[in-house]
Amino acid sequence: MGYRALINRNLDTAFRLIDDLAEDALLLRSETPEFDFSMASAQELHLVATPVRVFVMDSKKSSAERNTVKKQVLMKTKDHTDLTVYDSLRIGDVTWRFTPTSESDGYTTLADISREV
Amino acid sequence: MGKYASMESDVFSVFGSAEWKAQGVATYPSNFVAKAAGDEFIRVSIVPSGTGVNLISGSGLLMIDVFISAGSGPNRASVIADKLDQFLVGKTLSSGAGKVTQFSSSAVSQSGPDRDNPSLHRSSYVIPFNHYGAQ
Numbered sequence: 114m115g116y117r118a119l120i121n122r123n124l125d126t127a128f129r130l131i132d133d134l135a136e137d138a139l140l141l142r143s144e145t146p147e148f149d150f151s152m153a154s155a156q157e158l159h160l161v162a163t164p165v166r167v168f169v170m171d172s173k174k175s176s177a178e179r180n181t182v183k184k185q186v187l188m189k190t191k192d193h194t195d196l197t198v199y200d201s202l203r204i205g206d207v208t209w210r211f212t213p214t215s216e217s218d219g220y221t222t223l224a225d226i227s228r229e230v
Numbered sequence: 231m232g233k234y235a236s237m238e239s240d241v242f243s244v245f246g247s248a249e250w251k252a253q254g255v256a257t258y259p260s261n262f263v264a265k266a267a268g269d270e271f272i273r274v275s276i277v278p279s280g281t282g283v284n285l286i287s288g289s290g291l292l293m294i295d296v297f298i299s300a301g302s303g304p305n306r307a308s309v310i311a312d313k314l315d316q317f318l319v320g321k322t323l324s325s326g327a328g329k330v331t332q333f334s335s336s337a338v339s340q341s342g343p344d345r346d347n348p349s350l351h352r353s354s355y356v357i358p359f360n361h362y363g364a365q
Binding site: 142148149150151153155197198213 | 238239242243244245246257258259262263264265266
Protein backbone atom coordinates (compact mmCIF):
# COMPACT_ATOMS: atom_id res chain seq x y z
CA MET A 114 0.00 0.00 0.00
CA GLY A 115 1.36 3.43 -0.92
CA TYR A 116 1.68 6.29 1.52
CA ARG A 117 -1.26 8.15 0.01
CA ALA A 118 -3.62 5.21 0.50
CA LEU A 119 -2.21 4.64 3.98
CA ILE A 120 -2.90 8.22 5.03
CA ASN A 121 -6.40 8.15 3.57
CA ARG A 122 -7.14 4.87 5.35
CA ASN A 123 -5.95 6.31 8.67
CA LEU A 124 -8.11 9.37 8.05
CA ASP A 125 -11.12 7.13 7.55
CA THR A 126 -10.27 5.46 10.85
CA ALA A 127 -9.88 8.81 12.60
CA PHE A 128 -13.25 10.05 11.39
CA ARG A 129 -14.81 6.76 12.50
CA LEU A 130 -13.19 6.92 15.95
CA ILE A 131 -14.38 10.42 16.73
CA ASP A 132 -17.87 9.02 16.25
CA ASP A 133 -20.55 11.67 16.78
CA LEU A 134 -18.02 14.48 17.04
CA ALA A 135 -18.11 14.34 13.25
CA GLU A 136 -21.38 15.27 11.62
CA ASP A 137 -23.06 14.34 8.38
CA ALA A 138 -23.29 17.28 6.03
CA LEU A 139 -24.07 18.06 2.42
CA LEU A 140 -21.88 20.07 0.08
CA LEU A 141 -24.17 22.01 -2.24
CA ARG A 142 -23.40 23.48 -5.62
CA SER A 143 -25.48 24.88 -8.43
CA GLU A 144 -25.25 22.93 -11.64
CA THR A 145 -25.46 25.89 -13.97
CA PRO A 146 -23.02 28.45 -12.62
CA GLU A 147 -23.70 31.22 -15.11
CA PHE A 148 -24.89 34.76 -14.64
CA ASP A 149 -27.84 35.85 -16.74
CA PHE A 150 -27.34 39.52 -17.58
CA SER A 151 -30.80 39.71 -19.13
CA MET A 152 -32.42 38.72 -15.84
CA ALA A 153 -29.67 40.34 -13.72
CA SER A 154 -29.46 37.23 -11.61
CA ALA A 155 -27.43 34.10 -11.21
CA GLN A 156 -28.90 30.96 -12.64
CA GLU A 157 -29.05 28.40 -9.89
CA LEU A 158 -31.48 25.95 -11.36
CA HIS A 159 -30.28 22.66 -9.99
CA LEU A 160 -28.59 21.96 -6.70
CA VAL A 161 -26.21 19.04 -6.56
CA ALA A 162 -25.56 17.64 -3.10
CA THR A 163 -22.45 15.70 -2.11
CA PRO A 164 -22.50 13.96 1.31
CA VAL A 165 -19.47 14.50 3.54
CA ARG A 166 -18.51 14.03 7.17
CA VAL A 167 -17.33 17.22 8.85
CA PHE A 168 -15.71 17.94 12.17
CA VAL A 169 -16.44 21.40 13.50
CA MET A 170 -13.10 22.71 14.76
CA ASP A 171 -14.14 26.15 15.88
CA SER A 172 -17.20 28.34 16.15
CA LYS A 173 -17.22 32.02 16.94
CA LYS A 174 -19.19 35.22 16.78
CA SER A 175 -16.62 37.98 16.67
CA SER A 176 -18.54 41.14 15.86
CA ALA A 177 -20.66 43.10 18.29
CA GLU A 178 -22.50 44.82 15.44
CA ARG A 179 -23.40 41.79 13.35
CA ASN A 180 -24.95 38.46 14.18
CA THR A 181 -22.47 36.63 12.00
CA VAL A 182 -21.39 33.22 13.16
CA LYS A 183 -18.25 31.69 11.67
CA LYS A 184 -17.15 28.11 11.88
CA GLN A 185 -14.12 26.21 10.75
CA VAL A 186 -14.78 22.67 9.60
CA LEU A 187 -12.43 19.82 8.80
CA MET A 188 -13.29 17.29 6.13
CA LYS A 189 -11.57 14.67 4.06
CA THR A 190 -10.28 16.12 0.80
CA LYS A 191 -11.02 12.92 -1.11
CA ASP A 192 -14.74 13.42 -0.36
CA HIS A 193 -14.99 16.57 -2.44
CA THR A 194 -11.74 16.88 -4.51
CA ASP A 195 -12.29 20.56 -5.30
CA LEU A 196 -14.08 22.76 -2.78
CA THR A 197 -14.18 25.80 -5.07
CA VAL A 198 -17.12 24.43 -7.07
CA TYR A 199 -19.36 24.35 -4.02
CA ASP A 200 -21.48 27.23 -2.76
CA SER A 201 -22.62 26.11 0.64
CA LEU A 202 -22.59 23.43 3.29
CA ARG A 203 -25.73 22.12 4.95
CA ILE A 204 -25.26 20.72 8.45
CA GLY A 205 -28.53 19.41 9.81
CA ASP A 206 -31.19 21.88 8.77
CA VAL A 207 -28.82 24.83 8.65
CA THR A 208 -27.12 26.04 5.49
CA TRP A 209 -23.76 27.77 5.76
CA ARG A 210 -21.96 29.73 3.05
CA PHE A 211 -18.31 29.11 2.29
CA THR A 212 -16.05 32.09 2.77
CA PRO A 213 -13.49 32.64 -0.03
CA THR A 214 -10.63 31.01 1.85
CA SER A 215 -9.93 27.38 2.58
CA GLU A 216 -6.81 25.30 2.83
CA SER A 217 -5.99 21.71 2.05
CA ASP A 218 -2.92 19.55 2.49
CA GLY A 219 -4.22 17.07 -0.04
CA TYR A 220 -5.78 14.82 2.59
CA THR A 221 -7.79 17.10 4.83
CA THR A 222 -9.47 20.39 4.03
CA LEU A 223 -10.03 23.20 6.48
CA ALA A 224 -12.88 25.38 5.31
CA ASP A 225 -14.35 28.51 6.80
CA ILE A 226 -18.12 28.81 6.72
CA SER A 227 -20.39 31.55 7.95
CA ARG A 228 -23.99 32.65 8.18
CA GLU A 229 -26.13 35.38 9.61
CA VAL A 230 -28.29 34.25 12.51
CA MET B 231 -36.96 51.55 -11.34
CA GLY B 232 -34.56 53.72 -9.35
CA LYS B 233 -31.47 55.31 -10.83
CA TYR B 234 -29.04 52.67 -9.60
CA ALA B 235 -31.13 49.79 -10.86
CA SER B 236 -31.64 51.71 -14.09
CA MET B 237 -27.88 52.19 -14.57
CA GLU B 238 -27.35 48.51 -13.91
CA SER B 239 -30.09 47.54 -16.32
CA ASP B 240 -28.57 49.68 -19.08
CA VAL B 241 -25.11 48.19 -18.59
CA PHE B 242 -26.36 44.63 -18.27
CA SER B 243 -28.35 45.01 -21.47
CA VAL B 244 -25.03 45.24 -23.31
CA PHE B 245 -23.59 42.08 -21.81
CA GLY B 246 -26.84 40.17 -22.08
CA SER B 247 -27.13 40.89 -25.78
CA ALA B 248 -26.63 38.22 -28.41
CA GLU B 249 -24.11 40.50 -30.14
CA TRP B 250 -21.85 40.63 -27.09
CA LYS B 251 -22.21 36.90 -26.41
CA ALA B 252 -21.12 36.29 -29.99
CA GLN B 253 -17.78 37.93 -29.12
CA GLY B 254 -16.90 34.86 -27.07
CA VAL B 255 -15.64 36.68 -24.00
CA ALA B 256 -16.84 35.11 -20.75
CA THR B 257 -18.41 37.92 -18.75
CA TYR B 258 -19.29 38.07 -15.08
CA PRO B 259 -20.54 40.85 -12.81
CA SER B 260 -18.97 41.84 -9.53
CA ASN B 261 -20.05 39.87 -6.49
CA PHE B 262 -20.46 36.73 -8.58
CA VAL B 263 -17.94 33.96 -8.24
CA ALA B 264 -17.70 32.13 -11.53
CA LYS B 265 -16.94 28.45 -11.47
CA ALA B 266 -14.49 27.12 -14.03
CA ALA B 267 -14.11 30.60 -15.46
CA GLY B 268 -11.03 29.54 -17.39
CA ASP B 269 -8.05 31.77 -18.08
CA GLU B 270 -9.82 34.49 -20.03
CA PHE B 271 -12.81 36.42 -18.77
CA ILE B 272 -13.95 39.88 -17.76
CA ARG B 273 -15.57 41.13 -14.57
CA VAL B 274 -17.94 44.08 -14.77
CA SER B 275 -18.32 46.55 -11.89
CA ILE B 276 -20.55 49.60 -11.95
CA VAL B 277 -19.35 52.44 -9.73
CA PRO B 278 -22.03 55.15 -9.62
CA SER B 279 -19.89 57.58 -7.69
CA GLY B 280 -20.82 60.97 -9.10
CA THR B 281 -23.68 63.40 -9.08
CA GLY B 282 -26.05 64.13 -11.94
CA VAL B 283 -27.98 66.99 -13.46
CA ASN B 284 -30.95 66.33 -11.17
CA LEU B 285 -31.84 64.22 -8.18
CA ILE B 286 -32.59 61.10 -10.19
CA SER B 287 -29.54 61.37 -12.42
CA GLY B 288 -25.98 60.38 -11.70
CA SER B 289 -22.59 59.65 -13.11
CA GLY B 290 -19.84 57.18 -12.50
CA LEU B 291 -17.45 54.68 -13.91
CA LEU B 292 -17.92 51.34 -15.50
CA MET B 293 -14.85 49.39 -14.43
CA ILE B 294 -14.08 46.14 -16.21
CA ASP B 295 -11.29 43.84 -15.13
CA VAL B 296 -9.90 41.93 -18.10
CA PHE B 297 -8.24 38.65 -17.14
CA ILE B 298 -6.00 36.81 -19.58
CA SER B 299 -3.24 34.24 -19.22
CA ALA B 300 -0.11 35.63 -17.60
CA GLY B 301 2.87 35.60 -19.90
CA SER B 302 0.86 35.76 -23.11
CA GLY B 303 1.60 39.40 -23.82
CA PRO B 304 -0.76 42.38 -23.84
CA ASN B 305 -2.38 41.84 -27.24
CA ARG B 306 -5.35 39.74 -26.17
CA ALA B 307 -6.30 42.30 -23.51
CA SER B 308 -6.13 45.02 -26.17
CA VAL B 309 -8.35 42.99 -28.49
CA ILE B 310 -10.92 42.54 -25.71
CA ALA B 311 -10.72 46.25 -24.86
CA ASP B 312 -11.41 47.08 -28.52
CA LYS B 313 -14.43 44.79 -28.46
CA LEU B 314 -15.67 46.60 -25.34
CA ASP B 315 -15.13 49.92 -27.11
CA GLN B 316 -17.34 48.81 -29.96
CA PHE B 317 -20.20 48.24 -27.54
CA LEU B 318 -19.67 51.11 -25.13
CA VAL B 319 -17.71 54.13 -26.37
CA GLY B 320 -20.02 56.97 -27.33
CA LYS B 321 -23.06 54.77 -26.91
CA THR B 322 -26.38 55.82 -25.41
CA LEU B 323 -28.34 53.07 -23.71
CA SER B 324 -31.86 53.25 -22.38
CA SER B 325 -33.84 51.09 -20.03
CA GLY B 326 -36.96 53.07 -20.92
CA ALA B 327 -39.12 55.57 -19.03
CA GLY B 328 -36.98 58.48 -20.19
CA LYS B 329 -33.82 57.16 -18.56
CA VAL B 330 -30.61 56.99 -20.54
CA THR B 331 -27.00 56.14 -19.83
CA GLN B 332 -24.34 57.76 -21.99
CA PHE B 333 -20.77 56.53 -22.19
CA SER B 334 -17.80 58.64 -23.21
CA SER B 335 -14.29 57.43 -24.06
CA SER B 336 -12.40 54.60 -22.39
CA ALA B 337 -8.97 54.02 -20.91
CA VAL B 338 -7.02 50.84 -20.23
CA SER B 339 -4.28 50.26 -17.68
CA GLN B 340 -2.17 47.18 -17.11
CA SER B 341 -2.53 46.05 -13.51
CA GLY B 342 -0.11 43.12 -13.73
CA PRO B 343 -0.47 39.65 -12.21
CA ASP B 344 -3.79 39.04 -10.54
CA ARG B 345 -3.50 39.10 -6.77
CA ASP B 346 -5.74 36.07 -6.25
CA ASN B 347 -4.39 34.03 -9.15
CA PRO B 348 -0.94 35.07 -10.39
CA SER B 349 -1.30 32.76 -13.39
CA LEU B 350 -3.67 35.41 -14.75
CA HIS B 351 -2.83 38.92 -15.89
CA ARG B 352 -5.32 41.67 -15.10
CA SER B 353 -5.93 44.81 -17.11
CA SER B 354 -8.40 47.48 -16.08
CA TYR B 355 -10.76 48.94 -18.65
CA VAL B 356 -12.52 52.07 -17.39
CA ILE B 357 -15.18 54.16 -19.07
CA PRO B 358 -17.06 57.07 -17.48
CA PHE B 359 -20.80 57.41 -17.91
CA ASN B 360 -23.59 59.83 -17.22
CA HIS B 361 -27.05 58.60 -16.35
CA TYR B 362 -30.02 60.86 -16.97
CA GLY B 363 -33.41 60.43 -15.41
CA ALA B 364 -36.35 62.64 -16.32
CA GLN B 365 -38.13 64.25 -13.37
